[in-house]
Amino acid sequence: MKARTAVGIVMMLASLPFYAGGGMLISATIDMKERQARQQAAVDEQCVKLLNTLPNASVANVEGAAVVVMRDVTDPRKALTDATVAALMCPGRTLEEVCLGDKCQGAQDTVALRFKLTGAN
Amino acid sequence: MAKDFVGHAPMNAMMGWYEGAETKKDAVEYAKGFIQRRYTAQEASWYAVAPFMGGWLWEVHEGGPGRGYIGAAIDALTQNPDGKFWFPSADRAFQVMMRDGKPFGILLSKNESLPVMNSGQPSLIAATKMMPAVKKGTGVFLTGAALLGSAATFLVASMAFYAVSANPGPGLKAVDFSAMPHAQWPLVIDTHVEEIVSKLEMNGGKWNVEKRPHVIDGLKELREEGQKIMQRARDSVAPMPVEEEAPAAAGEQASSDAPASSDQPGAAGGSVPNPQGAAAPVQENMSPAERRRLAREQALRQMQQGAPAVAAPPAADAPTDTPDGGAQ
Numbered sequence: 001m002k003a004r005t006a007v008g009i010v011m012m013l014a015s016l017p018f019y020a021g022g023g024m025l026i027s028a029t030i031d032m033k034e035r036q037a038r039q040q041a042a043v044d045e046q047c048v049k050l051l052n053t054l055p056n057a058s059v060a061n062v063e064g065a066a067v068v069v070m071r072d073v074t075d076p077r078k079a080l081t082d083a084t085v086a087a088l089m090c091p092g093r094t095l096e097e098v099c100l101g102d103k104c105q106g107a108q109d110t111v112a113l114r115f116k117l118t119g120a121n
Numbered sequence: 122m123a124k125d126f127v128g129h130a131p132m133n134a135m136m137g138w139y140e141g142a143e144t145k146k147d148a149v150e151y152a153k154g155f156i157q158r159r160y161t162a163q164e165a166s167w168y169a170v171a172p173f174m175g176g177w178l179w180e181v182h183e184g185g186p187g188r189g190y191i192g193a194a195i196d197a198l199t200q201n202p203d204g205k206f207w208f209p210s211a212d213r214a215f216q217v218m219m220r221d222g223k224p225f226g227i228l229l230s231k232n233e234s235l236p237v238m239n240s241g242q243p244s245l246i247a248a249t250k251m252m253p254a255v256k257k258g259t260g261v262f263l264t265g266a267a268l269l270g271s272a273a274t275f276l277v278a279s280m281a282f283y284a285v286s287a288n289p290g291p292g293l294k295a296v297d298f299s300a301m302p303h304a305q306w307p308l309v310i311d312t313h314v315e316e317i318v319s320k321l322e323m324n325g326g327k328w329n330v331e332k333r334p335h336v337i338d339g340l341k342e343l344r345e346e347g348q349k350i351m352q353r354a355r356d357s358v359a360p361m362p363v364e365e366e367a368p369a370a371a372g373e374q375a376s377s378d379a380p381a382s383s384d385q386p387g388a389a390g391g392s393v394p395n396p397q398g399a400a401a402p403v404q405e406n407m408s409p410a411e412r413r414r415l416a417r418e419q420a421l422r423q424m425q426q427g428a429p430a431v432a433a434p435p436a437a438d439a440p441t442d443t444p445d446g447g448a449q
Contacts, residue, residue, distance in 0.1 A: 087302075
């Protein structure tokens, strides 16, 4: 067998593990992304459920963001803690806006807590 | 020109016509067989085949650059079937012509070649690409190199895809608790009674507090009244005269007397306010600070009862100081 032929065959054989490794990486990456998407969806579903359990809370989906309004707040300090807990309950989302007071949007002259959690896909 | 040509010319060149060949494969095998039988340097030999007049024209070279005359010969014989054409084969001439209506090639002897080569008729041009008689493995090598290169590129690209796209999980972001809502309470905890927090707001990561005045009816008057009361209380308490410390012996004597007097009703501690608004007894063993406190209590009591403020507390050595705590 000619040297070139032998080297050529060796290179062909050597390319096989490269193709296999690359294929496995791509497959693993796609699998991981799909699994992450499923997990993220589950976490977000749980997040919205938990948001609805907040006292006097109404949860609205505005362009993918969860807007929570808690009206008739009697304990402002607890309301702030509720907002923190809500943000921690939704690790896939980002706490983008918070407003506590009677002049917040949608407060209607009662003390309300309004916060917006964005980032869910 | 001739020198150039000799330098690149094959050691041997032959051309023939294989009338019985039906397929190209037959013609190729025939040409390869010719090389194996006749040529020594088989690995440096070349062949080329081309269909012509119902059969296959073949050409073989021993050495040389692998450029054949077969294409030029076909053109020449097609255009001029009566002509005789030649090309060099080492130091001799190979002549191509049509004989009896069929292509025919003959390697001339040295003596016969010279007149042909010197006749002024140009040689056929070697322009047809020929195939090597023995494969050198170049094709396999190039294929292997291409596969390996593409495989390495594919692997690197897949690693880049993994690095960019794959994350270990639905990332738990680092939580800055100092920026969370519950940690913003100190922003409003010092809000004055005359202010109302309209909103405590976070937008774009920044926290802001918006306040407005809180008007309480009568608060101003209440404050003024309070200030007046306080002023009256201050005015009613005259400064105590600075008295010298009693000698230690006298103090000890007074202390030794004290338990006896404490048996009397209403005298416990000597500083219990009298429920009737009377002044508490000032005892000899009282410190100046206690005397002042006693005087303040007496003044306040009298003020609450509408009595005129006491200008000055009784002197420490006044005869009214009795151990039974009777009001004076």
